[in-house]
Amino acid sequence: MKENQMTRQEMITDFQHFLDAHKEEVEANICQPPFDFLDDDWEEVQERSMENVVDIEKNLEYEVSELICLKCLHRWIDIYPVITPLKELECKCGAVGYAIKTGQTMPE
Numbered sequence: 830m831k832e833n834q835m836t837r838q839e840m841i842t843d844f845q846h847f848l849d850a851h852k853e854e855v856e857a858n859i860c861q862p863p864f865d866f867l868d869d870d871w872e873e874v875q876e877r878s879m880e881n882v883v884d885i886e887k888n889l890e891y892e893v894s895e896l897i898c899l900k901c902l903h904r905w906i907d908i909y910p911v912i913t914p915l916k917e918l919e920c921k922c923g924a925v926g927y928a929i930k931t932g933q934t935m936p937e
């Protein structure tokens with residue numbers, strides 16, 4: 830490692846900024862990060878970025894609720910980060926955006 834090399838965290842932060850700014854191009858795989866310091870292979874960097882996302886999520890609070898799908902009326906108990914909008918949760922029937930909390934109290 831070179832002495833003036835960026836730390837792993839700095840790399841990830843820069844990478845996240847890059848992704849935010851070029852999200853569509855990166856997703857379409859027509860744009861690669863223009864970082865000379867990246868000797869690593871592109872996929873490894875992406876994986877590392879995902880690890881970072883998981884690390885952040887680990888610090889979030891989770892909520893456990895009984896949900897019901899308004900499309901198929903399936904009920905299930907789900908655990909998800911409290912910041913997750915209910916409209917993003919998916920029922921096993923494949924419907925996204927139909928889940929609401931039943932209000933069922935949960936045992937401690």
Ligand SMILES: [Zn+2]
Pocket residue numbers: 898899900901902903920921922923924927
């Ligand atoms: Zn459903």
